[in-house]
Amino acid sequence: DSGVTQTPKHLITATGQRVTLRCSPRSGDLSVYWYQQSLDQGLQFLIQYYNGEERAKGNILERFSAQQFPDLHSELNLSSLELGDSALYFCASSVSGRVHEQYFGPGTRLTVT
């Protein structure tokens, strides 16, 4: 158990819908990262927050957005969902914001039908 929690574990929704994925970092970790893993792909970095502020952006679509709240939990919002958005979405956290020290949550599996 990494100490990073993600909810829900599974999510099935229809095209065009909007969903919110939630992540609670390890106690004391200030930084949260979001990754997407599509079928047969490696993890693609989406976005990083550090202590409530956006720190780095990766291959995140404009239909996706994220935020980190004062209690340091983070939410990833996915809207106008398409079939290709079906993937595993991982959250990771680190205390310092260094990528070398990330701990990953178990992921949320999103299925868009």
Next chain:
Amino acid sequence: DQQVKQNSPSLSVQEGRISILNCDYTNSMFDYFLWYKKYPAEGPTFLISISSIKDKNEDGRFTVFLNKSAKHLSLHIVPSQPGDSAVYFCAASAMQGGSEKLVFGKGMKLTVNP
């Protein structure tokens, strides 16, 4: 453009033998390399890393070798155990635009047979 490549999707070895997992990269700006292990229904867990200023790092049964001139790194597991069966991801980091990002390979499934 895939900057980190794990060209073999799977590897099967016998318990007790050596497992060698390979990874190639294209971006010479990468300064840190990591290996993650992932079991089904779990997130990746950090295994071992190496800085670009080193060519070898060892941690118990796990050793990572870095060949910068060839832009190649490998993970050696000796001796391999059935519990090592998992998907292994190679990752590399570099500072880009003032921030640090991890780039992952697609992963390789290792099966260690008893």
